Amino acid sequence: MSDTVLPPAAVESRERPRRWGEGLSLRWRQHAGILGALALFFVLYLFYQVSHPRGLTGQILIQNANEVFALALVSMAQTVPVLMAGLDLSVGAVMTLVGCIASHLIDGSPGEIALGIAACITAGAACGFANGCVVVYGRIQPIIATLATSAIYMGIALILRPTPGGRVHEDLSWAVTSDLREFAATFDLFDDGEASWLQPFAWIPVPLILLALIILLIWVPFIRSVTGRTVYAIGSSESAAYMSGLPINRAKLAAFTLAGLFAGLGGLFLALQTSSGNADIPQAGAYTLNSIAAVVIGGTSLLGGTGSAVGSMIGAMVLRTISFNFRIFDVAPLLQPLFEGLVLLAAVSLGGLKLLRLKNKLEVFR
């Protein structure tokens, strides 16, 4: 844009302060969704903790973290296709399928358990990869392709677990669903969790650490790679991304595979948490639909191009905290779905306020 008649000095003196300010406001706009969700979460959670009869204890924190984990991962899974302006209706089914596999495999010697975990993770990623192949090579719309594959995955899950049951390794199940001290004690690490340096962190629930690890080791490297940036670019404008020479097919395959991987990790944890596998079709559907809600609350646009899995994780926390609050205030269980629905509608309708700021009516349409 600067190939005009302005001398370089003038350009510089005019642009430098503006660029700094613009950068800040851009960053603010990019993260406004996440920050809003985070604020909502803190308000709701503080409210919950203040009104909880027993106050903030480690046990309650652990319990909350356990209840959040599976939904958080399924929501993170949902985020990746949504960033490409697609939708993955199979995340709940992949979670259920991997949970059923886990209920068969996660037992026995440490070696067998390690192999079992690897098999579960691979199965999740393979389901996602299959979705990606149908979308990329079959050129079928993601929403309808994943609707079909979710039926297939649920069918396989039903074959594996016609009735709820199975078992998982008890020590492992206990270790990943409690705090860091218990985790260390279970596996005889760090003086059974009594090492002095560990004490400041010993209260942290293991699920929260796992979430942080998954974000730092999988999500952050992914979005910093060319493939990850391409996912965002596809969401903004697929044809522009294509014209820029970005690897579109690779990005789509990777995005769906990552979604399958996240959903599979969620299913693995759910199996460890409940010590069983259950091919429950309504439950899978509920997780899929809640994941869409969590993605939206977490500030990711369903139109693609903006958002983050971290936001969706916070969105999942917001959804779960709402139901924690119901428990505290003894809202009749019958009224809970009504309030959940109203909160969801209110949250998304607030987005309608931005219409008031539009200068050009055409901006309303995509």
Next chain:
Amino acid sequence: MSRTADMTITPRGLRLRPDDKPVVFAAGFVLLILLVGTGYTLYTQGSAPLLQPQYLVQQLQVGSFLGIVAAGLMVVILLGHIDLSVPWTLTAAAMMATAVGGPWAIPAGIAIGLLVGIVNGLGVAYLRVPSMIFTLGMNAVMRGLMVAHTGGFAPQTAATDLMQYLAVSRIGGVIPVALLVWLMVSVAVVMILTCTTLGRSIYAIGNRERAAYLSGIDTNRVILIAFALSGAAAGLAGVLLAGYSTKAYQGMGDAYLLPAIAAVVIGGTNILGGRGRYLGTLVGVILIVLLNSVLSIMQIPEAGRQIIYGCVIISMLLVYGRGARVNG
């Protein structure tokens, strides 16, 4: 960009027009299902009950509930939106219809559906909330309202005689009344889509809302009406379904959303909106209903049915539902 590419293909000889392809293939698949099912019954029982008119009419009667839901849903999908509130709109309409009872039962049920549809339309058109999430929220709200209303149990009230007549009876013992209701809904939808400005506006919005707005269409009003139609159709289906099972019950609509979406899409309607014919949806509904019925005759367990269901949707779409390559 992808949609215009197909339009330019000119029909030559026996070559199918792109819009006819889904209808022809889906109809062919319906025949295939009947053949496979008949082969199975001939082999196991030595008879061919699937080819008897009673069986087919029975299937059409059962399919009319799904057909009415799919007709409404298709209008919304043609806009490029979706209505996920169908399950509990249907259930709420059924429960309210049986609760009101008397001569006002059917109007009450349809009015509930219409009301939910209007709220959906307001949220999607005027607040510009993505339809996927707004209708999902409305579904949760309706579920909450109905659970609170009934206490979580099946309501004790029964369907009125008129509702049962519409759903169960047969004129002259042959033609189900439900089928006639489906037929009337179908004619209405075809008329709206092909003969009115509303219908043309729906296709225009599905193709490019911005262009439709610039050509002077009040797009918000059209979206509102489309969602109202979808809600009313779900309400009508709920009223009929309550009549069929003589009462309303929790979760009676859960089995209708995904099959309805599948029927619309198998019928060749583009899930992104703007393209699709009602005839396709009609054949799609028949395909889904027959597939379910034949699979249960063949005593395939739930797991196998799910897998076959998924494979059928994918393979049908691989034949005629593929998008264009991205090329700038």
